[in-house]
Amino acid sequence: MEIAFLPPSGLASAGRIADLVNLVYAESEKGLWRESTDRTSADEVGAFVRAGEIAVASVDGALAGSVRVRRLDEATGEFGMLAADPARRGAGIGRELVRFAERTCRDAGCREMQLELLVPREWTHPSKQFLADWYARLGYRVTHRADLAVDYPHLAPSLATPCDFLIYRKDLLA
Numbered sequence: 001m002e003i004a005f006l007p008p009s010g011l012a013s014a015g016r017i018a019d020l021v022n023l024v025y026a027e028s029e030k031g032l033w034r035e036s037t038d039r040t041s042a043d044e045v046g047a048f049v050r051a052g053e054i055a056v057a058s059v060d061g062a063l064a065g066s067v068r069v070r071r072l073d074e075a076t077g078e079f080g081m082l083a084a085d086p087a088r089r090g091a092g093i094g095r096e097l098v099r100f101a102e103r104t105c106r107d108a109g110c111r112e113m114q115l116e117l118l119v120p121r122e123w124t125h126p127s128k129q130f131l132a133d134w135y136a137r138l139g140y141r142v143t144h145r146a147d148l149a150v151d152y153p154h155l156a157p158s159l160a161t162p163c164d165f166l167i168y169r170k171d172l173l174a
């Protein structure tokens with residue numbers, strides 16, 4: 001498996017990356033939104049590619065996963081839109097993408113890593129529970145928990161169920 005940031009010349013892959021992200025999020029956010037809404041679009045991913053924020057994992061030249069990595073401030077990096085090809089689940093693609101994101105940010109001088117997670121408040125979503133357990137194993141801790149409808153009021157009408165918005169952080173230097 002190879003992992004690397006897509007150069008601007010990789011813009012042609014933006015559509016396939018958006019398709020992968022939308023496919024996996026449709027499952028991992030099932031039941032959270034009133035109507036099936038896409039997580040992203042080729043245009044949005046294209047803008048992230050141009051900004052140098054999209055890293056892809058490839059196996060034998062084929063897209064196997066992707067992640068968006070960016071710097072929030074001098075000391076803090078963030079990863080998001082993490083996706084692994086469902087046909088290759090459990091092969092370490094997600095874990096290596098997270099490692100890559102953390103290493104990139106540490107090498108750039110960041111002391112902390114951040115990620116965001118949306119979870120239903122009144123029931124347990126298996127994909128979200130898996131992520132919460134996994135992020136905890138990786139050393140991430142919840143530093144902010146809020147009602148999504150309060151933090152992002154414009155999203156409230158689209159929610160199918162009350163959701164909490166969690167921010168996780170990890171000390172990259174520990």
Ligand SMILES: CC(C)(COP(=O)(O)OP(=O)(O)OC[C@H]1O[C@@H](n2cnc3c(N)ncnc32)[C@H](O)[C@@H]1OP(=O)(O)O)[C@@H](O)C(=O)NCCC(=O)NCCS
Nearest residue numbers: 024025028082083084089090091092093094095096134137
């Ligand atoms: C999250 C996701 C990227 C993980 O990708 P993956 O390549 O399948 O995961 P990995 O093989 O790297 O395994 C990750 C962890 O899950 C564990 N795991 C993998 N498959 C498992 C299974 N079937 N049962 C239990 N644990 C499993 C691995 O042991 C590993 O844990 P460890 O790092 O403590 O050893 C992938 O499930 C996905 O695309 N999910 C949908 C999108 C999503 O929810 N993104 C995150 C939004 S914040």
